[in-house]
Amino acid sequence: MAAIKGYIKLQINWGQANPAPPVGPALGQYWVPIQEFTKQFNDRTKDKMGVKLPVVITVFEDRTFTFVVKQPPMSTLIMQKANIKKGSGVPQKDKVAHLTFDQVKEVAESKMPDLNAKDLAWAMKIAQWTARQCGVTSDIDGMTKSEVAAKLV
Numbered sequence: 001m002a003a004i005k006g007y008i009k010l011q012i013n014w015g016q017a018n019p020a021p022p023v024g025p026a027l028g029q030y031w032v033p034i035q036e037f038t039k040q041f042n043d044r045t046k047d048k049m050g051v052k053l054p055v056v057i058t059v060f061e062d063r064t065f066t067f068v069v070k071q072p073p074m075s076t077l078i079m080q081k082a083n084i085k086k087g088s089g090v091p092q093k094d095k096v097a098h099l100t101f102d103q104v105k106e107v108a109e110s111k112m113p114d115l116n117a118k119d120l121a122w123a124m125k126i127a128q129w130t131a132r133q134c135g136v137t138s139d140i141d142g143m144t145k146s147e148v149a150a151k152l153v
Contacts, residue, residue: 104128
């Protein structure tokens with residue numbers, strides 16, 4: 001394989017990549033075949049249309065590419081679990097939803113491959129901190145990492 005020419009980081013809706021901005025211009029500057037990328041991306045992500053996903057595209061000097069599709073942002077996963085459209089405008093004062101222990105665990109498990117957390121308890125604490133920034137409370141608010149780990153067992 002040829003040497004790496006660069007990396008492109010984008011957020012694209014699942015199954016909806018097209019040559020329009022931001023995809024076209026980002027790929028065009030590296031002379032990557034845009035239609036080939038959009039076809040491969042849409043084929044790989046057609047199962048959940050509309051969810052915005054981070055994607056990292058590695059471009060090689062011979063104009064070939066590979067890409068890795070990451071999990072949706074943590075805040076998106078939290079809002080889906082809480083069944084809300086958007087977070088609170090003033091998260092310190094206005095709480096818009098509540099997550100159970102199991103819901104926080106499900107969010108953490110789904111996001112775990114993209115986190116640099118060493119175990120599920122830390123991933124759950126990260127999810128709880130993100131939820132707090134969205135104005136969402138949870139059953140693990142006020143619990144330490146060791147208390148969360150003990151409850152997991």
